[in-house]
Amino acid sequence: MVSRQVLQAAIDAELRVDTFKDYTLNGLQVEGRQSVGRIVTGVTACQALLDEAVAWNADTVLVHHGYFWKNEPAIVTGMKRRRFATLLQNDLNLLAYHLPLDAHVSLGNNACLGRRLGFRAERCLDGELGQGLLWMGVPEAELDSQALAERIEQRLGRAPTLIEGHAGVIRSVAWCTGGAQDMLPLAAEAGADAFISGEISERTTHMARELGITYLAAGHHATERDGIEALGQWLAERFDIEQRFIDIDNPA
The missing domain is CATH 3.40.1390.30 (NIF3 (NGG1p interacting factor 3)-like)
Known part of the structure; x- marks a missing residue:
């Protein structure tokens, strides 16, 4: 206790x-x-x-x-x-x-999503790693937009909405869990070939196509499951208490 x-x-x-x-x-x-x-x-x-x-x-x-x-x-x-x-x-x-859990350098939603999808995080586009919310890095293997969508579906258990704005190999990826679709221009300006977040708006499709960046809406809930579970495990190890992660299904 x-x-x-x-x-x-x-x-x-x-x-x-x-x-x-x-x-x-x-x-x-x-x-x-x-x-x-x-x-x-x-x-x-x-x-x-x-x-x-x-x-x-x-x-x-x-x-x-x-x-x-x-x-x-x-x-x-x-x-x-x-x-x-x-x-x-x-x-x-x-x-x-909320935001403190999104940003944490190892327990956070962005850190966990990057590991799950096989990305090597290199920097944040809106602050230091561990404080910023828009992460950028490189995939562990060469992928095109379709292959990246397939990897997301396999590892998150949910097919993403795919807007193919970038043709060819995805060499750099930006991501921000949850509802961060309006960070798309910042990701494109930084040179990302693809951007992953949880949600999509009507305007997102046009921005991705016109900016030449692939956008994948992987689910607000799906992209934010891992951080809170990681925090619970960290607490259980630190204080020798019981913890149980319960995933309440949510297709959003």
Whole structure:
């Protein structure tokens, strides 16, 4: 067991939370039990994940997507009320880490996605490695756009939406997990042959074709599963506590 305060302090320090300006609150969002021995990790603090945490008798839920987003209505009704009721009635802590988890140099979503897809990270285009969100590197083997799409489907279990803006071999790749499709021009300006993120907008197709860069929308959820699981494993090893990653299916 470890105290909630010690657990949070360790995460905050490792992810350098105080160096990020975010759209939400990072850290403890709902206070539960003082002592932590069982942590459920998941991408989003949806009702299904909370119910799984209760069923496993966890005392803490650790997620990438929590609550209290910028411009979110403040009232606690309906779906939000049910979620909060589950947390409070079962004395569950809710901890959430957004951009700090995306960026971390080894535990972060971008680091994990790069490893899973076989990319060697070289730099960030919007900051230092471990602080920036738009990563750039090279694939472990030569691929064209179709082969890269096939690799993503094989390793993420989800077929990406492919916009073939670059013809020929993909020698450099940029990536940012989640909803970062509007970083596409920055990736193209840096010389990337392909850019991978989670989502696609109508405008993304035209930008990719006109900028000559292949775009692959690999799924917001699919690109952000690994970071929170890695963070949970890091905590389990550091504090000798139990952790369980639960993947609530999401095709988005």
